[in-house]
Amino acid sequence: MAVTELKNNNAPGLDTGRVVRHKLVDRLYHWIMAGSVFALMGSAFLPIFGIKFEWLTIHWIAGVVLAVCVLIHIVRAVIFQDRMSMVVTPTDVKNGVRIVKRAMGQDAPAPVKPGKYNALQKLYHLGVAFFILSVIGTGLAMLTKIDTPFWKRNPYWLGDSDWGYIYAIHGFAAMFMVSMVLIHIYFALRPDEWHLLRSMFRGWISGKEYKAHHDPSRWPAETKK
Amino acid sequence: MELFRYSRSLYGGDANIIGASWDLFGWFVAAAAAFIVVHAALKFLTGKRNQEAH
Numbered sequence: 610m611a612v613t614e615l616k617n618n619n620a621p622g623l624d625t626g627r628v629v630r631h632k633l634v635d636r637l638y639h640w641i642m643a644g645s646v647f648a649l650m651g652s653a654f655l656p657i658f659g660i661k662f663e664w665l666t667i668h669w670i671a672g673v674v675l676a677v678c679v680l681i682h683i684v685r686a687v688i689f690q691d692r693m694s695m696v697v698t699p700t701d702v703k704n705g706v707r708i709v710k711r712a713m714g715q716d717a718p719a720p721v722k723p724g725k726y727n728a729l730q731k732l733y734h735l736g737v738a739f740f741i742l743s744v745i746g747t748g749l750a751m752l753t754k755i756d757t758p759f760w761k762r763n764p765y766w767l768g769d770s771d772w773g774y775i776y777a778i779h780g781f782a783a784m785f786m787v788s789m790v791l792i793h794i795y796f797a798l799r800p801d802e803w804h805l806l807r808s809m810f811r812g813w814i815s816g817k818e819y820k821a822h823h824d825p826s827r828w829p830a831e832t833k834k
Numbered sequence: 835m836e837l838f839r840y841s842r843s844l845y846g847g848d849a850n851i852i853g854a855s856w857d858l859f860g861w862f863v864a865a866a867a868a869f870i871v872v873h874a875a876l877k878f879l880t881g882k883r884n885q886e887a888h
Contacts, residue, residue: 654859780856781854788862788865791870795874
């Protein structure tokens with residue numbers, strides 16, 4: 610399939626064409642991450658609420674899958690992708706102030722269109738990154754307490770009170786992730802965000818959606834026929 | 835309501851933190867629900883206002 614980067618975003622064809630939003634590798638990352646997060650939450654919280662099953666094996670394997678996914682994502686984002694597209698900029702802050710003022714009925718200029726991601730998406734990503742790295746860091750430490758086919762457990766690596774803090778951080782970060790996932794699902798299901806949900810399945814948004822929701826100078830289009 | 839789970843010593847020694855309190859789970863779900871309701875309400879009201887302006 611032909612994929613071309615267009616520097617001129619008024620190029621003919623953008624009205625009818627498609628703009629690449631998520632490449633296959635990024636969509637795979639997203640859905641494998643989603644699957645592992647749901648497996649982790651189910652295996653963590655269902656037994657706590659009385660649904661008993663052999664949860665530990667599911668939990669540590671899903672945790673290792675998540676850790677590997679996140680490691681690959683970090684390398685890919687830092688080296689091969691536009692990492693600035695996820696950084697909150699002064700324009701985002703200015704936009705946020707305008708949106709809040711307008712929501713409160715005050716006079717304010719209309720917010721400018723975002724690049725690939727808007728401020729709320731960037732803040733969400735920052736929050737998820739913090740909580741995911743917290744659960745992964747503490748989860749990897751907790752792996753030393755269980756036997757797996759790859760290593761033998763060493764429960765004496767840390768003292769009891771240190772393990773208590775590790776478990777507490779893991780638990781709080783996991784509960785914050787529950788909140789974040791619920792909010793994420795809400796945004797994905799909102800009708801005004803359906804083009805983004807579709808792009809996470811099929812990879813593209815339409816040229817019209819691109820023009821309606823994004824500033825081409827902040828996110829140059831990569832189109833495909 | 836406690837923030838942490840503690841191990842209780844039978845002999846009256848110090849209690850150690852053993853993790854976050856699972857009683858808080860409902861609060862995290864409620865916080866997400868509150869965010870969703872407030873966002874949906876704001877979107878609805880601003881959308882209505884924009885429609886009236888046009």
